[in-house]
Amino acid sequence: xxxxxxxxxxxxxxxxxxxxxxxxxxxxxxxxxxxxxxxxxxxxxxxxxxxxxxxxxxxxxxxxxxxxxxxxxxxxxxxxxxxxxxxxxxxxxxxxxxxxxxxxxxxxxxxxxxxxxxx
Amino acid sequence: xxxxxxxxxxxxxxxxxxxxxxxxxxxxxxxxxxxxxxxxxxxxxxxxxxxxxxxxxxxxxxxxxxxxxxxxxxxxxxxxxxxxxxxxxxxxxxxxxxxxxxxxxxxxxxxxxxxxxxxxxxxxxxxxxxxxxxxxxxxxxxxxxxxxxxxxxxxxxxxxxxxxxxxxxxxxxxxxxxxxxxxxxxxxxxxxxxxxxxxxxxxxx
Numbered sequence: 001x002x003x004x005x006x007x008x009x010x011x012x013x014x015x016x017x018x019x020x021x022x023x024x025x026x027x028x029x030x031x032x033x034x035x036x037x038x039x040x041x042x043x044x045x046x047x048x049x050x051x052x053x054x055x056x057x058x059x060x061x062x063x064x065x066x067x068x069x070x071x072x073x074x075x076x077x078x079x080x081x082x083x084x085x086x087x088x089x090x091x092x093x094x095x096x097x098x099x100x101x102x103x104x105x106x107x108x109x110x111x112x113x114x115x116x117x118x119x
Numbered sequence: 120x121x122x123x124x125x126x127x128x129x130x131x132x133x134x135x136x137x138x139x140x141x142x143x144x145x146x147x148x149x150x151x152x153x154x155x156x157x158x159x160x161x162x163x164x165x166x167x168x169x170x171x172x173x174x175x176x177x178x179x180x181x182x183x184x185x186x187x188x189x190x191x192x193x194x195x196x197x198x199x200x201x202x203x204x205x206x207x208x209x210x211x212x213x214x215x216x217x218x219x220x221x222x223x224x225x226x227x228x229x230x231x232x233x234x235x236x237x238x239x240x241x242x243x244x245x246x247x248x249x250x251x252x253x254x255x256x257x258x259x260x261x262x263x264x265x266x267x268x269x270x271x272x273x274x275x276x277x278x279x280x281x282x283x284x285x286x287x288x289x290x291x292x293x294x295x296x297x298x299x300x301x302x303x304x305x306x307x308x309x310x311x312x313x314x315x316x317x318x319x320x321x322x323x324x
Contacts (some may be wrong), residue, residue, distance in 0.1 A: 010128065025135040
């Protein structure tokens, strides 16, 4: 299974990758530190799940989400954001995200996400 | 005194933790105001005291009067939380919170203090929770300052180095817009760096 983690923060990427690896050691994790690279890596790798931050340079998460869903309308994109306002979450769900989860993501939450979207 | 340097990783960790803290604070205020707020990514700057004064002058418009609320926090990590809001925004805040057209001065002060308490508690508590430490908050004080000379030179004496964490709180529909500065200095900068090192060690373990 391949997972794409797109976040401009190294801390956020490493934290998320560490949790994924603990839960699914065989999982291949691909990193992107901006929205443009996220779109390119999505096209190259067709990951099972994309974890996408919203505030990223070059192309932000909203635009990256839109473009990823244009490439593959069935893409499973989970938005991981510090903006925990319900209106912000509703906005990305309306754009087609499968889930919105608040930062920082916990191991328990990640397990739920993987169970719901992959297994 | 030797200046403490932060690596790219230290700054990245601090920025991400503050991003989470600002997200929590924005949501708390959005609940209070029953409104939707725009989140601004925090800026982290390490500076000397002259740089701090310049930074504030570049960020806060000089033509307005501002309600400036300062709150100290202490413990393993200490510093000062400063919330700056224009008098127009403060009146709108009082108006919105008390649901009255013309809030009096006491109502406005009370509203600004209440907002600052929620902001500082949410942001600093979230930051320190992520760094596995607890801090104590002191009573905030508010004053009205004309212009943007927010830092008293007497207050600033003895500061060698300051970390400025700044962000903005924006509720466009309510016309409420404030700036937040979190200042930590000297020995506390080393404490912060040590706490971030611990966080990085946990991550790489």
